Amino acid sequence: MLILASNSQRRIKLLSDIGLTFKTIVNEVSEEVEKNLRPHEIVETLSKRKAQAAFEKHPKDTIIAADTIVYLDGEVIGKPKDEDEAFLMLKKLSGQKHYVYTGVTIVNQYKEKTFYSQSEVYMKQLNDIQIYEYIRTEEPLGKAGAYAIQGEGGKLIEKHTGDFFTIMGLPVKELQKHLKEFNY
Numbered sequence: 716m717l718i719l720a721s722n723s724q725r726r727i728k729l730l731s732d733i734g735l736t737f738k739t740i741v742n743e744v745s746e747e748v749e750k751n752l753r754p755h756e757i758v759e760t761l762s763k764r765k766a767q768a769a770f771e772k773h774p775k776d777t778i779i780a781a782d783t784i785v786y787l788d789g790e791v792i793g794k795p796k797d798e799d800e801a802f803l804m805l806k807k808l809s810g811q812k813h814y815v816y817t818g819v820t821i822v823n824q825y826k827e828k829t830f831y832s833q834s835e836v837y838m839k840q841l842n843d844i845q846i847y848e849y850i851r852t853e854e855p856l857g858k859a860g861a862y863a864i865q866g867e868g869g870k871l872i873e874k875h876t877g878d879f880f881t882i883m884g885l886p887v888k889e890l891q892k893h894l895k896e897f898n899y
Contacts, residue, residue, distance in 0.1 A: 717899060720769035720780040725865065726885045730779070733887055735899065737779075742768040746782075746793075754786045755831040758818025763829050766820035777823040777897050783884040785836075785860030787813040795861045798850050804861040805849065805871070810840035813860070815882045819890055821897055828893050832886035834877030836864070841871060859884075 717737040719730055730737055744764045748757050758781075765780035785792040787808060795801035818831040854868060855861035862868030864875070864882045880887045 716773075716776045718769060718773055718776045718778050720765045720778055723781075723884055725863070725883050726781060729880060729883065729885045729887050733891060735894075740769055740773070742772070744768050754784060754791070754814065754816045755818065755833065757791065758782045758784055758816045758831050759820070759829050760818075762818040762820040763827075766822045766827075770822050774824060777821065777899065779819065779821050779890070779894075781817055781819045781885050783815065783817040783859045783881075785813055785815055787811060792860050794857055794859055795855060798856070801850050801855040801861040802843075802846055805841065805846045805855065806843075808838045808860060808862075809846070810838065812837045815860070815877075817881045817884055817886055819886065819893075821890075821893055823897060826896070828896060830889060830893065832878050832881040832889055834875055834879070834881045836875045836882060837873040838862075838871055839873045845871075 761782035820829040
C-alpha cells in the first residue's frame with residue numbers, strides 16, 4: 716500500500732491527479748532543525764523525519780512524505796500562525812524574489828530515497844489593501860510563505876522559474892521518476 720504522510724489537500728490532489736491509489740496518515744513530528752542547515756537540507760531533514768515516523772507505524776507499506784519552505788534573504792518563512800503573521804510574511808515577500816524548496820522522502824522496507832526541488836518565485840509589489848484582501852480569503856493560513864500559488868495567491872505572483880508543482884508542495888514529475896524505483 717502506498718501512503719502519503721500528509722493531510723495537505725494540495726498534495727492529496729496532486730497524487731490523485733497522477734493516478735496513484737494511496738491512503739493518507741498524519742504524524743506529529745518536531746519541525747525543529749539545526750540552525751546551520753541550508754534550505755535544501757531543512758526540507759530533506761523534515762521530509763525524512765515525517766516519512767520515518769509513518770514508516771515506524773506502517774513498516775510493510777511505501778511511504779511518501781514532503782516538506783516545503785519559503786526562503787528569503789537567509790530566512791525561512793514558514794506557515795503563519797494567524798492573520799497578523801500572514802500579513803507580516805506577505806509584506807516581507809512583496810516585490811521580492813524568493814525561493815521555494817520542497818523535500819520529498821520515499822521509504823519502504825527495502826530502500827529509501829530523499830530528494831529536493833527548488834523554484835524561484837517573484838512576488839508582485841503589494842499594497843496593504845491587496846494583502847488584507849488576500850488574507851480575507853483565509854487561503855494564506857497553513858501555507859508556507861502565507862500564499863498558495865495554485866489558488867487566489869497566484870494573483871500575487873509576477874512570475875516563477877522552475878517546477879510549478881514544487882511551489883505547490885510536491886514536485887510530481889521528479890516524484891514519479893523516483894517512484895518507479897519503488898515499483899509504482
